[in-house]
Amino acid sequence: MTFAARLTERTLRLNTRLCVGLDPRADAYADFAALRAHTLAVLDATHAYAACMKPQLAFFEALGLPGLQLLEEVCAAARALDLPIILDAKRGDIGSTAEAYARAWLSGGHAGDALTVNPFLGFGTLLPFVTAARANGGAVFVLVKTSNPDQADVQGGGVSERVADEVARLSAPEAEALSSVGAVVGATHPQELAAFRARMPKAVLLLPGLGAQGGRAEDLAAAFLPGGVGAVVNASRGVQYAAGVDVDAAVEAARGFRDALNAVV
Template identity: 40%
Template sequence: MSKAFGARLQDAMQAHGPLCAGIDPHRGLVESWGLSYDVAGLERFALTCVEAFAGRVAAVKPQSAFFEVFGSRGLAVLERVLTELRASGTLTILDAKRGDIGSTMSAYAEAYLGPDAVAPPDALTVSPYLGYESLRPAIDLAEENGRGLFVLALTSNPEGAEVQHAVRDGRSVAASVVEGAAGDNAAALPRGELGSVGLVIGATVGTAVRDLGLDLVAAATPVLAPGFGAQGGTVDTLAATFGAARHQVLAASSREILAAGPDPSRLASRAAQVAESLLR
């Protein structure tokens, strides 16, 4: 690829607004569309989302678990979703939160980020809680192939703070993750680009970014902020949470947009409305 993932994401956010539309085909949503909760219903749901979002939003984030629940047939649907979005030129972020050590992490990296991956996303969410450097196989392979990562840093679930806010030698776990990403993004900062190692920080984490002293601007990190819309995140909370780094934030919204289904034109319209609201 001619451009690194961070630069491509920056271009997509400027072109379409800073919205990442989620594809979360959990039972309640699938059935609310009048579809059966089986592989056929999954496929209809997911491909309707592709039709609605392709070429219209900065990025699309399928949640892998909701496809995996149907085994190999569900994964085949996920591969088709990723392939069709890629063909449309729309960036994809696969939400799979992989994280392990050694040869296992290398295998996860090859599966999703390698040159021979069956249906590679543009970026993958990963978990750093075996240590940031445990992600090195994925970080290096993503860079080699023009892809990116989003590393969990601050999540909005109540239990997250037990780990993410924990302090060792005067530094929180979240801060160590940000510092790791900053090191890997160092080359992008002088060019005024976003790096290709992003962070996942919930849209509803309140003052945690400020309280923990996280300098997201200096780290040049794109930020994936789930929880916008139905989960309580607003334009005002994004501004308060991220401050000077607000322009780096890709807000993720699933339920608020997917509730407009099953008509693809209504889904597309709702996504456009949400993207427009994020520009205020």
């Protein structure tokens, strides 16, 4: 199945719209062994409440080679749980460099099922990622309207809308109900969700910012398609570090976010 089909199937089967983010922060642990054990424990304990999981590559890269080895371990564990993986790398570049990034993160044993990509070097730079995603049954999530407050410095003035229209254009030739080209739209912009949903009717929406960044489940109904599909909402710190490194607290947080999102749809 395609990424979008797998995500939809899992959403409906487990009745969850939550994406669990994994951001292993070195300063939260005594050593790397503790970081590794906790990260894998959170993944295992919360997967039943997750439609997908999203490792933030920056935190793994910051750990050097052990971090990249842990990323492979995390992805292998997620695959064993049949849990779709969105790698949050926000990659974007030109020509052969974009092709290399696409090979690195959308194919092979260490790759995710989907990748966040940055369109701000020009729309042509998206094509190597889209091509690789389609060839591997995966997906890309194009940054349209990110969750941070200062996104308007670059994404305001109609720029986000232009990117959304390009996402829709790339999605149009695909026969499937949901495209391999998705979009990142922050959960911190609830007043704009209906407009972006209308502009990108076939895109899976990834909504970061639930919890720690101020996004609220009750504000996000407009992101979903009929049947409560077509979008996932990410919580990272609010799950993994809901109460320090308490795994039971992470489970309770994931369950709470899942239930709050289900109440909305």
